Amino acid sequence: MAATETVRLPAPARRDPMSAKILRGVGKLPLQIFLAVVALLWLVPTIGLFITSILPASEITTSGWWKIFAHPSLATFSNYSALFHNAGLTQAMKTTAYIAVGNTLLVVIVAALAGYAFAWLEFPGRDWIFIGVIALLVVPLQMALIPMFRLYDSFGIGGTVLSVILFHAAFGLPFAIFLLRNFFIGIPKDILESARIDGASELWIFLRLILPLGLPAIASLAIFQFLWTWNDLIVSLTFNVQPITVWINGQMRQFSSSIDIIAPAAFLSLVVPLVIFFAFQRYFVQGLLAGSVK
Amino acid sequence: MSGASITAEPPPRAAPPEPGGEGRSRYRAGALFLLPAFILLGVWLVYPTIYTIVRSFFGPAGYLGTWVGIDNYRTLFTTSTLVTAIKNSAIWVAVVPAFVTAFGLLFAVLTERISWAVGFKTIIFLPMAISAFATGVTWRILYQQNPDQGAINALGKTVSDAVTAPGVLSNALPSTTALQSKGGGLVLKTPLHPGGVALLGLTGIAPEDVPQGAQQAAKPSGQSGAIEGVVWKDFKPGGGKAGVVEQGEVGLPDVTVELRDSSNKVVQSAKTERNGSFRFTGLSPGTYNAGIGAATFAKPFGGYSWLGPKLITPAILIAYIWIWAGFAMVVIAAGLAAMPRDVLEAARTDGATEWQVFRRVTVPLLAPVLSVVFITMIINVLKVFDIVIALAPESTQANANVIALAMWRTSFSGFDFGTGSAIAVFLFLLVLPVLALNVRRFRRDA
Incomplete structure (x- = not known):
């Protein structure tokens, strides 16, 4: 199981001047943005399910779960208490x-x-x-x-x-x-x-x-x-x-x-x-x- | 492995094991240790496998039923629902392993360059913990057709509205039969000559849909050498008379009117005024058709029917790739971590670009890991079941059918145990060569 214990890579221990670090960071910006978008896309379904689960029935059937960002007060745990x-x-x-x-x-x-x-x-x-x-x-x-x-x-x-x-x-x-x-x-x-x-x-x-x-x-x-x-x-x-x-x-x-x-x-x-x-x-x-x- | 737990003294034993008896007691111990596993494997795996293979040559009901030879297998390849299932499974095998492996490789390589790799990997890997069934429910909510409810169609609507705006009068209908629909627009049935008048009356426009600034509709009188006309809402409170411009009926501004000659070529187009009037001038003698362009009636984006018969399989494939990309990423990342770094560094020192390093060094070195991911995914995909049940509505489950689901439905909805067994054996034969590869690898490493 030698391979299994090193899932994370150790960060390369280089000592660069600050300016080089910043430059590298900026150079990676498109990559960072791309991966951030991917991560967000991967999270959306689960978040969508959770938000749907805390909306009252009347809201879910008439509008999408993302409306909650405009109307946070709609959130309710009544669905869950009904389930329990x-x-x-x-x-x-x-x-x-x-x-x-x-x-x-x-x-x-x-x-x-x-x-x-x-x-x-x-x-x-x-x-x-x-x-x-x-x-x-x-x-x-x-x-x-x-x-x-x-x-x-x-x-x-x-x-x-x-x-x-x-x-x-x-x-x-x-x-x-x-x-x-x-x-x-x-x-x-x-x-x-x-x-x-x-x-x-x-x-x-x-x-x-x-x-x-x-x-x-x-x-x-x-x-x-x-x-x-x-x-x-x-x-x-x-x-x-x-x-x-x-x-x-x-x-x-x-x-x-x-x-x-x-x-x-x-x-x-x-x-x-x-x-x-x-x-x-x-x-x-x-x-x-x-x-x-x- | 800490030494602390292994220093515990074994209980003292008075008599040392007698010589010769030790070996036999070791055998007995082996048998006892293996017994529970053998019972479970024998009753739940070995016996059923033999039974199912035999059962697949017998009729639908009974412990064995009547001998039917290979009829069940013939049914498998001739019944349309089962053929659909086999075709769909073929699509799954063709699409999913490739995409999952590609995503896994992409994410594994790219995360090596960011500082929040652990967070990213956790997010991508998360769906692996969730049941395929719950994933199906989750994506079914996203896939709802109405763009006001399904997030994916809502996104589609945002994009679609930005590219092609919905028409100003998307729901309008002609007020009389003088207007015919043609190519998405409306055309006046009777041809006009210069000096003629085109009355383009529309109904079915809700008050809030009337464009802003609309005024009392004009009553064109005709002018020589030109065609005049009006586009108006041919309706006023109480009804009014169809096809006649009356007091209280408003013109419809900003509607694009087209004039076509006898060869159906658009010769002129004009936008209506606030009172709905328009005018084409400088016309040579001949016959013309006046009409309203298709863009005016363009419907707003109504959403793709992801859960409908045509798109249901691609829809499920996407959700399934969402689950398994994390698996591929983690396995490939472990392969990357175990890779000799100096080889990569040497290539870079020799002036290879990042793409060359990836293409010529990383991928070939990772080939064994990539093939493991690919093969594992083929097996997973052949057995896919839960997510199809959860994602496909009852009405389109037949369109989304796959082998494992067909086996279940044939056996436990249709109670045809003969054909059900045949499908199970077919599935078994499909995974057999793939898993034989894996077993060979297990043996090599064991």
């Missing part, structure tokens, strides 16, 4: 949280166990089995929707949060095992060997050495799994579970007349991912790079 009293939405938020947290825990535990086995336990055909697990990355989840829909039906667990958690966990595993195994294998061998010589059980080594030492990779994985399941639509939609994405999707038929519900609900749905993203940006980027650059 909407039993359907609060239930959907809870469902979303259960799915995201449950899946994240399950994937982290199962993948850490398997990753440790692939990295540090010896058994026949280990590396071939590992390649087989990675090969499962090719399976798009669409391949499993029909059979699992039927299977869930016959076992009567369709429509439960658990059915969605297990589905997500299985499809998260190949990447998760790959990520953790590759991180665990970088842990110095001496540490494990000396613990084994001291008579530590594999479980003890796993819990007391591997997990703490593997924390950076586990954090990346957890964030990815959390966001992936928090943001999911297709799996829950298929198995008739209603997290927030599916709940909003149910309101979409009357898009313009329900916009005072849809916009704040959509914004609520992205607040949690945004907070997670800002809080753990480093791990997020690391996980992303581990998945693509390696």
Whole structure:
């Protein structure tokens, strides 16, 4: 993961006279303006959604959200307070949280166990089995929707949060095992060997050495799994579970007349991912790079 | 990796592991550690994959249904909705990976030269955290057709109004059948000779749309060698008589009137006075047609129908590129950071321009990273689903259809599990070679 830790470039440590600095700054002005415009364009959609979500219904249907800059007093949180009293939405938020947290825990535990086995336990055909697990990355989840829909039906667990958690966990595993195994294998061998010589059980080594030492990779994985399941639509939609994405999707038929519900609900749905993203940006980027650059 | 956490003493064990038994217990430990993963992968990935492949050769209903051979695959390539989906997915693959990689490269290279690179990258990367579904909702608000509601059409209107101003009388209609519409304007049906009079009456003009300074309409009488006329609002409170200039009806100033000869060439044009009158003089004998130019009736910009059947796919593509450009930028920026700086510096010292350095040094060195981004995007694009559901209104979802969405609709709206399985297998076959490349890379690095 050498490449992953230097996402930001260190500033070149040159010592130039002030005048040269100013000159360079002026020379870069067109570039600065261009990038500022790009950044603004990238922000506008999210800002637009937020402003739409705080306008009264009567205003949204007659005029654009940007009118708020001329009439700031229009802003109201009544849409949000209405949503918080909407039993359907609060239930959907809870469902979303259960799915995201449950899946994240399950994937982290199962993948850490398997990753440790692939990295540090010896058994026949280990590396071939590992390649087989990675090969499962090719399976798009669409391949499993029909059979699992039927299977869930016959076992009567369709429509439960658990059915969605297990589905997500299985499809998260190949990447998760790959990520953790590759991180665990970088842990110095001496540490494990000396613990084994001291008579530590594999479980003890796993819990007391591997997990703490593997924390950076586990954090990346957890964030990815959390966001992936928090943001999911297709799996829950298929198995008739209603997290927030599916709940909003149910309101979409009357898009313009329900916009005072849809916009704040959509914004609520992205607040949690945004907070997670800002809080753990480093791990997020690391996980992303581990998945693509390696 | 700090040493603090690894100095913890393992629990003392009285008996040392007996020789020979250690290896077997290690195997057993391996099996136990792998068991949960194998159960999940076996039940949720391996079994379904086999089932779906088999299922794709059977009819719509039942655990397997009746054997239909390759009929489901034939359906896939002959049903128009499914063909649309395949075509759209092809467009996605052709457009999105290239744009995402290009934007990522552009942003990654340009941000190296600014001091607020971290802020810029955070902003561009932000959409990656948001669900594709919420992105769809967000962009659907931006794409609304009415320029008073959709921000993108509002921008279009601002530009359009600046380039071609809407006509002074964009909603006006002829007051009698003597005026015919032609090429966006209105033309008097009966040809005129010099000395004739052209009465161009209009209705359908709201009081606030009457140009400022309008006066009582003139009553042209005719003059030899010239054609005189009037453009007026052929309506007064109470109605009035159509086609006749009456007291209380106002002329329409600043309207461009055109006079065409018998070969339909514009020979003269004039602007109306405050009382609506105009006059063409110095005419040679012959027949002429008088009319009002098209510019007068130019409609204001009504907004593009982004969510309509024609533009819906491009509209979704734009939103999708907005999400993924940040991903490409971050991955490429990491590749840039890992690049040997001295190579770049050497090229610059040798007098290469910035463009040459970029084209001849940076891009070739980045080629592996660029191809990773490109391939990752091909896979993502083939599986695209949520954003189409969220952005395309029910009425145009068929036009915006893509393979993954077609699979879902066929299976869970149409409950044709046979064709649904066939679409899933088709998708699987499409991503297979792409991901095989990735797996080979994983193996090399593992």
